[in-house]
Amino acid sequence: MTIRTFAAALALACFALSASAQVTHTFDDGMAAFETADFAKAASIWTPLAEAGDLKAAYNLGVLYQEGKGVAVNEAEALRWWRIAAEGGSIDAQHNLGLSLLAGAGENPAPGETLHWLIRASENGNAQSQYTLGKMYYEGLGVPKDYEIAYQWMGQAAEAGFPPALYNVAKMTRDGQGVPPDMKIAFKLFATAAEAGYAKAQAALAVRYQLGEGVRRDPEQALRWAYRARAGGVERAQETIDAMVAEVGADVAKRIEAEAKTLSK
Amino acid sequence: MRAYVFQAALCLCLALGGMAASAGPAGDLIRQMSDEAIAALSDGGQPLVQREKRLQGLLDTHFDLERIARFAVGRYWRAATPEQQSDYIKAFSDYIMARYARRIGGYSGETLELVSERPTETGDVLVETRILRPAGPPIAAEWRVRTDGGRPLIIDIVIEGMSMALAKRAAFAALIRQNGIDGLILVLQADTGRKGARP
CATH class of the missing domain: 1.25.40.10 (Tetratricopeptide repeat domain)
Known part of the structure; x- marks a missing residue:
């Protein structure tokens, strides 16, 4: 009886010891290892945490498997961890899972599964x-x-x-x-996206000014935004530039181009 | 599976040190890229995201991403509208840069050995290299370099006889047949749009 109690106590003590040895690493320790590019260490810290139900660890572990950091690339394993985290409510995991399935990862996902996760992430x-x-x-x-x-x-x-x-x-x-x-609302939306630096919207905004669609026609504004769009890589903005330079003249165009250049930097 | 080999090999090749002295500009390009990648990877003072940005910059500088992108969609390029074409080029470049730069972390002591450089009948130069690994047999990697307007750029990587550009072309053709070029663009954006690790 005493021996049995003693053995049980010993087993408990051993369990407690080994458990405490395992939890000496926290999620943040894993993150610190990740930041210093010690991905193998990050994986070894996050794996037991994820297995114990830590959603943040499960999500990040999925990233390691997807990117092949500290572990061999394994999309199936990435999806498995993201599914666990996604079901637990991780929005990033729901998002990554939906996009992964859309991008063709995973063997024969259930019909509608892509949509399911994208909707969950969207609703969140x-x-x-x-x-x-x-x-x-x-x-x-x-x-x-x-x-x-x-x-x-x-x-x-x-x-x-x-x-x-x-x-x-x-x-x-x-x-x-x-x-x-609604041309006026469309104009305002193009303007908001253009001001946020989105080059395609800058080209579209230039055309609105060029045609006077949803806004008063303004060749100088058209030119200003067309230069910025072209600097952002939208080649078709050149058509607006050509038409508007012809209208405002070379001197004005040169000034506007210089202004646009400083804005695009 | 093949795709993983490409990714692994590209990561290794970007992260190489100590490549033998080479003769021509094509070999120099590969070596220079390796040196720059090593510099980016060893800069522990920078956050990981910044280091990956630098690696993305290297890919953007040394690969002719637009040419590879156009090749990868083959005959479908001409059927696309100018907006689809520019959206696709952007989506493809973002996809290659994000995917490969993020995977660099797998680097673990590999070195690159320059084997030979030889011109092809199309005027390109094939730089033959071997990736020497601490564990496992070496991997044969060939780099196809084209000089356009005086500047050599990588237009393909051939791993163990398999061309990355051709593999992408086959995969993309299947996607385009299913959902058109807009479907391909969305798939590329989806692949790139996945988020990284979070604190």
């Missing part, structure tokens, strides 16, 4: 997931084409200030897709 406010859903419905990719649903998701991402979403909502508002056409 992830703007890029909202944008992705918007694009899927806009183009009819993996779902039936539906401008109204596309507009709803894209609109949420735009409200969060995500520039590509602002640009897409602006185009839909201009073209009356999923929403009645």
Whole structure:
């Protein structure tokens, strides 16, 4: 009896010791190792934490497997950890899982699983997931084409200030897709995205000024935004530049180009 | 599986030190890129995100991403609108840079050995290298370098006889047949849009 009690106590003590040895590393220790590029150490710290139900550790472990950091690249293992974290409510994991399945990772995901996770992440406010859903419905990719649903998701991402979403909502508002056409609102949306530095919106804004669509026609403003768009890599802005330079004259154009250059830096 | 080999090899090649002295500008390009990658990786004073940004810059500088992107969609390029073309080039470049720069962490003491440089019938130079690993047999990696306007740029990597550009082309053709070029762009954006580790 005494021996048995003693043995039990000893076993308990050993268990407590080994348990305390395991929990000497915290999630933050793993993060510190990750930041110094000691990914193998980060993986060894996060694995037991993730197995014990730490969602942040599970999410980051998924990232290590996806990127092959400290462990061999293993998309299936990345998806497995992200699923655990996503089901536990990690928005980043829901987002990554949805995008991974959309990008073709994983063997035969259940039908609708991509959509399920993108919707979960979107409902939890992830703007890029909202944008992705918007694009899927806009183009009819993996779902039936539906401008109204596309507009709803894209609109949420735009409200969060995500520039590509602002640009897409602006185009839909201009073209009356999923929403009645309204040139003035479209102009304002293009302007917001352009001011956030989104080059395609800058080109579109230049065209609004060039044509006087939703705003009073203004060749100098058109030129200003077209220069910025071109500096951002939008080649078709050159058409606006050519037309507007011809209108305002070379001297004014030169001044505006110099101004635009300082703004683009 | 093949894709992983490419990624691993590219990471290794970017993260090499001590490459033998080479003769031509193509070999020099590969060596210079390795040296710069080592410098970026060893800069412990910078946050990881910054180091990965520098690696992305290296890929952008030394690879002709636009040419690779165009090759990868083959005949579908001409059918695309100018907006689709520029969206695709951006999505492809972001995809390559993000994917490969993030995977550099797998570096663990590999070295690169320059084997030979030889011109091809199309005027490119093939730089033949071997990746020597602390564990496991060496991997054969060939770099196709094209000089356009006086500047040599990498346009393909051939790992163990398999071309990255051709592999992408096959994979992309399947995606385009299914969902058009817009579908391909969305898939590339989805791949790139995944978030990294969080504190």
